[in-house]
Amino acid sequence: MSDIKGLKCRECARAYPIRPVHVCEFCFGPLEVDYDYAAIGARVTRQSIEAGPATMWRYRALLPVDGEIVVGRYCGLTPLVEARNLGKALGLRRLYLKNDTVNHPTLSFKDRVVAVAVNKALEFGFPVVACASTGNLANSVAAHAAEGGLTSFIFIPADLERGKVLGTSIYAANVVAVRGTYDEVNRLCSEIADKHGWGFANINLRPFYAEGSKTFGYEIAEQLGWRAPDHVVVPAAGGSLITKIWKGLREFHGLRLIPGVPTRMHVAQAAGCAPIVTAVRANTDLIRPVKQPTGIAKSLAIGNPADGYYAFKTVKQSGGMGEEATDEEIVDAMKLLAATEGIFAETAGGVTLAATRKLVQQGAIGRDEVTVACITGNGLKTQEAVAAALRPPIHIQPTLRSFDEILTQSNGAGPSLVDGKAA
Amino acid sequence: MSRRRVHLTFQGQLADEPALWNMSQEFGLVFNIRQADLEGGFGWVMLELEGGDDQLEAAVRWLEGRGVIVAPIEQDIVAG
Structure with missing residues (x-):
C-alpha cells in the first residue's frame, strides 16, 4: 500500500484527491502525486527494497499504485552496464549505460510509465486506455492494455509509415490515423480525452504515468551501490524523464537511502528539435517551441514540450548543461555503441551518447567522474535510421x-x- | 456554450497588438487567463476560452493565422 496524501499542483500547491485529473482547476498547473515521506521512511530501507522483486516494483512504496500489480509485472531493473570499451572511446573511466533497450515488454523506458498508468487505469475502472503516439508510447500502451484485458485506442498522424504501426497493431489495438496537421492531431486528442472519459496515458493519467520514470533514477542509484552518480545524461522529448530521474535521486536522499545527490543532470536533444537545450544555453526558462521538428530522432521530436520548463529547472538546479546532436553525430554514436558494447539503441540513444561525447570534450564531464548515459529504447524499432550508414554484406x-x-x-x-x- | 483550455505561445505578437482582446471582440468569446509568462512580446499564456463551438474553432484558426502557436493545455500530447 502506497503512502499517498493525494495530488498537488506543482505551481500553486492546491491539493486534490486521487482521481484521474492532471491539471489544477485554478491555475492550470500540472498535478503531481503527493507522498507521505515520513510514513514511507519509517518502513522503507535498502534491505526492504533489496528483498523485493527483481523488477521496478521493488520501489512500489514510492509509486502511486494501491492494488495488485496486474500488468507490467516484469518491467524494469534493466542492466546498468559498465561500459569500459565505450568509455575508453569517449575518454571516460567510469561510464555506465542504463540500458532500457531490454525493458519488458516493449523494449523502451516507456514501459515504466505505462505500467504505472495502466495499473492505475484498472484501479479507476476505465474500460479503455488511449494515447497519441508515433512509436514507443503506442507500443507500450497497446501491449499493457492487451495484458490487462482493456480496449486500447492509439491515435497516430495519418502520414505515419506503416512499419511504425505494426508494433502497435499486433496487440489488437484500435489504431486511428488522423488526417490533419500535427497541431490538429494534438488538439483532437485532448478533446477526445475530455469527452469520452477514457484513461489517456499522458493526459488524465499523467500524474501517475510520470511517476514511473522515477524508477529509472532509483535503479541507477541502487545499481551503483546505493549512491548517486556525478553525471546523468538524459535524452529529452517532453522533458519529463530528466525531472523524474532527479526527483527519484532526491527522494532516495530524503529517505536516507543514499548519502547525497552531487549529480549534474545534462539534457540531450537532437539538433532538429532542441527547444530545451536552446533554453538552457540561452539561460531562459521561456521555452521557444519548434514548429516543425526535423531529423532522424523521431522519438524525441516534441516541439512544444509540456515539461520543458521543469526540465530547464532541473538542469540549472543541478549544475548541468544541454547539448544537441546532428543526424550524422547520432548515427555515428549509435554505431559506436553497437561496435563497442554490443548494444543496439534507437536514435535517442545516439543523441544521448553524442551529447555525452561533447560534454566530455568540453570538460563538463571529468575523466574519472561516475557518468550514467540513459539509453531509453531499442534500435530494432528504428532500423531505417542507420540502414544507409551501414556496410552491406560482403558477397x-x-x-x-x-x-x-x-x-x-x-x-x-x-x-x-x-x-x-x-x- | 463550450469551454476550452489552451496554451498559447506568442512570438512577438503581443508587442504590437492586444491580440487576446481583439480575438474576444472578433468572435464573441470570453477568456480567462490562468497563468502567463511574457517578456518583450514573447512568451506563453494559459487560458480558458468560453463561447460557441464554431466561434472557438474560428478563434483558434485566427490566432494561428497571426503566428500564435495554439496547443491544448497539455501542450504536445503526441509522443514518440
Whole structure:
C-alpha cells in the first residue's frame, strides 16, 4: 500500500484527491502525486527494497499504485552496464549505460510509465486506455492494455509509415490515423480525452504515468551501490524523464537511502528539435517551441514540450548543461555503441551518447567522474535510421578460396572487416 | 456554450497588438487567463476560452493565422 496524501499542483500547491485529473482547476498547473515521506521512511530501507522483486516494483512504496500489480509485472531493473570499451572511446573511466533497450515488454523506458498508468487505469475502472503516439508510447500502451484485458485506442498522424504501426497493431489495438496537421492531431486528442472519459496515458493519467520514470533514477542509484552518480545524461522529448530521474535521486536522499545527490543532470536533444537545450544555453526558462521538428530522432521530436520548463529547472538546479546532436553525430554514436558494447539503441540513444561525447570534450564531464548515459529504447524499432550508414554484406562464392580472398583484401588495402570499431 | 483550455505561445505578437482582446471582440468569446509568462512580446499564456463551438474553432484558426502557436493545455500530447 502506497503512502499517498493525494495530488498537488506543482505551481500553486492546491491539493486534490486521487482521481484521474492532471491539471489544477485554478491555475492550470500540472498535478503531481503527493507522498507521505515520513510514513514511507519509517518502513522503507535498502534491505526492504533489496528483498523485493527483481523488477521496478521493488520501489512500489514510492509509486502511486494501491492494488495488485496486474500488468507490467516484469518491467524494469534493466542492466546498468559498465561500459569500459565505450568509455575508453569517449575518454571516460567510469561510464555506465542504463540500458532500457531490454525493458519488458516493449523494449523502451516507456514501459515504466505505462505500467504505472495502466495499473492505475484498472484501479479507476476505465474500460479503455488511449494515447497519441508515433512509436514507443503506442507500443507500450497497446501491449499493457492487451495484458490487462482493456480496449486500447492509439491515435497516430495519418502520414505515419506503416512499419511504425505494426508494433502497435499486433496487440489488437484500435489504431486511428488522423488526417490533419500535427497541431490538429494534438488538439483532437485532448478533446477526445475530455469527452469520452477514457484513461489517456499522458493526459488524465499523467500524474501517475510520470511517476514511473522515477524508477529509472532509483535503479541507477541502487545499481551503483546505493549512491548517486556525478553525471546523468538524459535524452529529452517532453522533458519529463530528466525531472523524474532527479526527483527519484532526491527522494532516495530524503529517505536516507543514499548519502547525497552531487549529480549534474545534462539534457540531450537532437539538433532538429532542441527547444530545451536552446533554453538552457540561452539561460531562459521561456521555452521557444519548434514548429516543425526535423531529423532522424523521431522519438524525441516534441516541439512544444509540456515539461520543458521543469526540465530547464532541473538542469540549472543541478549544475548541468544541454547539448544537441546532428543526424550524422547520432548515427555515428549509435554505431559506436553497437561496435563497442554490443548494444543496439534507437536514435535517442545516439543523441544521448553524442551529447555525452561533447560534454566530455568540453570538460563538463571529468575523466574519472561516475557518468550514467540513459539509453531509453531499442534500435530494432528504428532500423531505417542507420540502414544507409551501414556496410552491406560482403558477397562471396561458396568456396574457401573466395573467402580467403576477401580476408586478404581486409588485411591489405581492401575494406576493413572491423569497420566501425573503436580504435 | 463550450469551454476550452489552451496554451498559447506568442512570438512577438503581443508587442504590437492586444491580440487576446481583439480575438474576444472578433468572435464573441470570453477568456480567462490562468497563468502567463511574457517578456518583450514573447512568451506563453494559459487560458480558458468560453463561447460557441464554431466561434472557438474560428478563434483558434485566427490566432494561428497571426503566428500564435495554439496547443491544448497539455501542450504536445503526441509522443514518440
